[in-house]
Amino acid sequence: MMNxxxxxxxxxxxxxxxxxxxxxxxxxxxFPSEPDEDRSAAIHNLEYITTNIEMVMTSIAxxxxxxxxxxxxxxxxxxxxxxxxxxxxxxxxxxxxxxAAISPGGIIAAVAPDRYTKSIGVNISxxxxxxTILQTQKPFLSDAFIAKEGFTGIEFAWPVCSEKGxxxxxxxxxxxPSEFVGGEIVAPPVExxxxxxxxxxxxxxxxxxxxxxxxxxxxLFEDAxxxxxxxxxxxxxxxxxxxxxxxxxxxYRSPEKTGEAAQKHAYWDTCQCIGKEWRVILFTxxxxx
Numbered sequence: 001m002m003n004x005x006x007x008x009x010x011x012x013x014x015x016x017x018x019x020x021x022x023x024x025x026x027x028x029x030x031f032p033s034e035p036d037e038d039r040s041a042a043i044h045n046l047e048y049i050t051t052n053i054e055m056v057m058t059s060i061a062x063x064x065x066x067x068x069x070x071x072x073x074x075x076x077x078x079x080x081x082x083x084x085x086x087x088x089x090x091x092x093x094x095x096x097x098x099x100a101a102i103s104p105g106g107i108i109a110a111v112a113p114d115r116y117t118k119s120i121g122v123n124i125s126x127x128x129x130x131x132t133i134l135q136t137q138k139p140f141l142s143d144a145f146i147a148k149e150g151f152t153g154i155e156f157a158w159p160v161c162s163e164k165g166x167x168x169x170x171x172x173x174x175x176x177p178s179e180f181v182g183g184e185i186v187a188p189p190v191e192x193x194x195x196x197x198x199x200x201x202x203x204x205x206x207x208x209x210x211x212x213x214x215x216x217x218x219x220l221f222e223d224a225x226x227x228x229x230x231x232x233x234x235x236x237x238x239x240x241x242x243x244x245x246x247x248x249x250x251x252y253r254s255p256e257k258t259g260e261a262a263q264k265h266a267y268w269d270t271c272q273c274i275g276k277e278w279r280v281i282l283f284t285x286x287x288x289x
Contacts, residue, residue: 054271077109086112141274181209243270
């Protein structure tokens with residue numbers, strides 16, 4: 001076998017090694033790339049959207065934590081102070097659907113709003129995310145799930161502990177990502193103004209938000225029509241494995257034009273909250289394939 005070290009000048013070998021190092025250090029990208037001006041605009045818009053989503057998630061977590069700390073002196077989760085705290089949380093938040101307080105054994109002791117009062121007395125142990133909340137007794141954010149009402153839900157949980165550190169239960173906050181991501185302060189202003197599309201998904205492929213509501217609750221790696229596009233599957237695996245990057249793929253042009261394929265570019269970033277990561281993906285379109 002020919003030894004390249006013996007056949008190439010040292011200067012040429014060093015250039016090859018340097019080029020390889022630069023390539024490996026470059027964020028994940030499927031060629032071709034877009035012009036620098038378009039890329040900069042896309043990244044700017046992506047940062048705006050990602051920041052807003054993370055801000056909303058942090059707001060929900062912080063308010064739930066504050067209520068939990070304030071209830072550390074409550075006698076139990078059945079205390080009138082607990083119900084008052086839940087009502088206050090609900091009235092002050094534009095991003096949550098409901099709140100609940102659970103006992104150390106997992107019994108729902110109080111809820112807000114009133115339409116969920118039938119849930120009082122229900123034991124959330126024996127299934128997820130209830131078991132994780134009760135066993136860890138730590139701040140928690142669930143993976144997305146399809147609620148019995150039909151929407152895609154996530155649940156925040158914050159433990160209530162006494163001054164001596166004794167676990168008294170947890171405060172739970174339920175939210176629908178497709179609602180707060182699709183709120184006027186998050187994605188739509190940029191989508192409408194810039195003519196782009198935004199998707200938010202978990203690294204496992206579960207879609208939390210898309211302007212095409214039929215995609216919400218589906219999985220990029222398991223459900224049609226995503227699985228019929230090989231380039232989209234390849235890109236999806238890169239998105240799942242990397243916090244940031246960009247790439248090209250083929251998909252149908254729009255929900256109204258599913259029979260017309262188009263070449264598209266994707267840029268993605270990651271927002272984080274209580275140990276969970278969401279991929280925020282911005283799409284631009286090149287043209288028909």
